[in-house]
Amino acid sequence: MSNWGKLLPYLFLLFTIGFGWFILSPLIPLLISAFGIKLAYAIQLISLYGYTMVILGLLAGWMSAKFTVKLALYLAAVISIIGLIGRALSPDYAVLLLFQVIAAIAYPLAMAPVGSVAASLFKDKSHTVVGISVGVLFLGMAVGAFSGPSLSAAFGLSGTFWVTAILAVIAAVWIFFGIKGYPTNYKGKSLKGAFKWGMLKNWYVGLVISSASVMFGGIASTVLLDIHHFSVLTAIGYGGLLGGLAFLGSAFGAIILPPIFEKYKQIRMGMVLTGILSFVFVVSIAYYLSFIPMIAVLILSFFFFGFFGNAFWSMAMASTTNYVSDPAKAGFATSMYSVATNLGVAFVPVFLGPVFITNASLAVGVVVVIEFVALLMAFLMKTRAGK
Numbered sequence: 001m002s003n004w005g006k007l008l009p010y011l012f013l014l015f016t017i018g019f020g021w022f023i024l025s026p027l028i029p030l031l032i033s034a035f036g037i038k039l040a041y042a043i044q045l046i047s048l049y050g051y052t053m054v055i056l057g058l059l060a061g062w063m064s065a066k067f068t069v070k071l072a073l074y075l076a077a078v079i080s081i082i083g084l085i086g087r088a089l090s091p092d093y094a095v096l097l098l099f100q101v102i103a104a105i106a107y108p109l110a111m112a113p114v115g116s117v118a119a120s121l122f123k124d125k126s127h128t129v130v131g132i133s134v135g136v137l138f139l140g141m142a143v144g145a146f147s148g149p150s151l152s153a154a155f156g157l158s159g160t161f162w163v164t165a166i167l168a169v170i171a172a173v174w175i176f177f178g179i180k181g182y183p184t185n186y187k188g189k190s191l192k193g194a195f196k197w198g199m200l201k202n203w204y205v206g207l208v209i210s211s212a213s214v215m216f217g218g219i220a221s222t223v224l225l226d227i228h229h230f231s232v233l234t235a236i237g238y239g240g241l242l243g244g245l246a247f248l249g250s251a252f253g254a255i256i257l258p259p260i261f262e263k264y265k266q267i268r269m270g271m272v273l274t275g276i277l278s279f280v281f282v283v284s285i286a287y288y289l290s291f292i293p294m295i296a297v298l299i300l301s302f303f304f305f306g307f308f309g310n311a312f313w314s315m316a317m318a319s320t321t322n323y324v325s326d327p328a329k330a331g332f333a334t335s336m337y338s339v340a341t342n343l344g345v346a347f348v349p350v351f352l353g354p355v356f357i358t359n360a361s362l363a364v365g366v367v368v369v370i371e372f373v374a375l376l377m378a379f380l381m382k383t384r385a386g387k
Contacts, residue, residue, distance in 0.1 A: 006179065007129065007132075008174075008178065009174040009175045009179055010073065010117060010175070010178075010179065011133065011136045012170075012174055013073065013076065013077060013080075013110055013171045013172075013174075014110055014140065015143075016080065016167040016171040017076075017110055018136075018140025018141040018142075019143055019167060020080070020084055020103060021107070022141035022142075022247065023144035023147065023164060024042075024045055025144070025145045025148065025243065026148040026149050026152075027148050027149075027152055027157065027160065028042045028043065031157070035093040035096060045096070048100055048101055048104040049107045051342075053107060053108045053111070053112065053338055054339055054343055054346060056105060057112045057335045057336075057338045057342070058112075058335050059108075060113055061112045061113055061116075061332040061333075062332060063075075063109075063113075069116040069117055070180075072109045072110070072112075073109070073113075073175055076106040076107075076109035076175075077106070077168075077172035079102060079103070079106045079109065080106035080172070081165065081168045082102055082103075083099050083104070083105070083106065084164050084168045085099075085168075086099030086102060086103075087099045087100055087161050088158055111137065112335035112339075113332075114130055114133045114134070114317075114334050115130070115317075115318075115320065115332075115333050115334030115335075116330050117129065118130050118133070118321065125259075127258040127261065127262040127270075127318040127319075128259040128262050130314050130315075130317050130318040131257065131258030131259060131311065131314040132254070132255050132259065134254040134313070134317070135251045135254030135255030135256075135314070136255070138247050138248075138250040138251040138254060138306075138310060139247075139251035141247045141250075142248040142251055145244045146244050195333075196324075198323055198381075198382065199323055199333065201381050202316045202319050202320050202337060202377075203337060203341070204373070204377055205381070206313055207344030207348070208373075209309045209310070209312060209313045209374065210313060210341045210344055211348035211349060212285075212305075212367065212371065213250070213305070213306065213309060214345045214349050215353045216242075216282075216286075216289065217246055218349055219289075219353045219357075220289060220302075221238070221239025222239075224238055224293060227290070227357065227360070228293045230293075238295060238298075241299070242302045243302075245302045246302045246306040248303065248306065249302070249303040249304060249305070249310070250307070250309070253307035253309070254311055254313070256311075257270060257274060257307075257308075257311035258270065258314055258318065267315065267319075268379075268383045270311070270315060271316070272378045272379060273308075274308045274312035274315065275374065275375040275377070276375060277304070278309035278374075279371050279372060281300075281301045281305035281308065281309070284297065284301040284305075285298065285302060285305055286364045286368070287364055290356055312374075312378070316337070316377075316381060317334055317337050317338075318334075319381045319382050320334055320336070321333055323382060352367075
């Protein structure tokens, strides 16, 4: 089996994790009704995935380095099954929350060591593999967000949860039979020197891009409703559409662009180009969402910010592997990047998001500054080992 064939079960696992994660987004009203909970508690179920990455991301990277990446992926597959089946059987919110936590643990176990998968199977194609892996995760998120309403209409909330569980079982079977060749060329097990100060540039890019994606996806409906006085149903509808398009753009951007730039050995140009275009479209989102709610412009801006922003994000992640000397450390390097990214997701939207309601001019100004600094980092991040 070729290395690309070995990658497929890993990609499918990531897809099912993303699918099971963001299928909850359009189902929030059903969750509130079925479990008798408030909106904040329903949203918490989605946020758990980000928190588990913050808490367990480094552990997952360490595990993949010390005991090979296979152990982390086996655990991710099993834990995903337990969490998603338990979620489908949950009689009340307390049980649902418990099993959602368990399901969410699969995310850092599968995603954090992506650098080890890339470096061990494709020594010179780290940007391609990381980009495709991240893209497939986001594709799963997009498919989950878009298909949730249809599945719930056909099968109900419990039936929709069972769909995610069945896909997790299929992914686990494929993982257990399909990754026996992982990894292929470790040099050692020591993590000494896995952290380098230069990685902070990459972390900043990851933090800023991901924070903006989550923040704008989360506040779109509220801004349209409270500031521009759209009707409730219209605001929620557009909010779901814009968020789904951002995920879809993120999937396509990460899958398509990094492999192209790597094939033609233009990683630096790719970072700069995606950095510039992601800056343009995120500023467009901030401005038009705050002051002139032109839906056509917002649709294009959300999609293309996802498209270019996530390509930029994935190349920044892959770039962290250039600071280390072997595949074991590469997984830990991408784990640290994932943790930094999700720290931003945990805090930036919470503090900056409400400012778009209370002082839009200040909020837009902050977005312009922090995103412009991220653009500058495109000129400074490593494009290959030793460079």
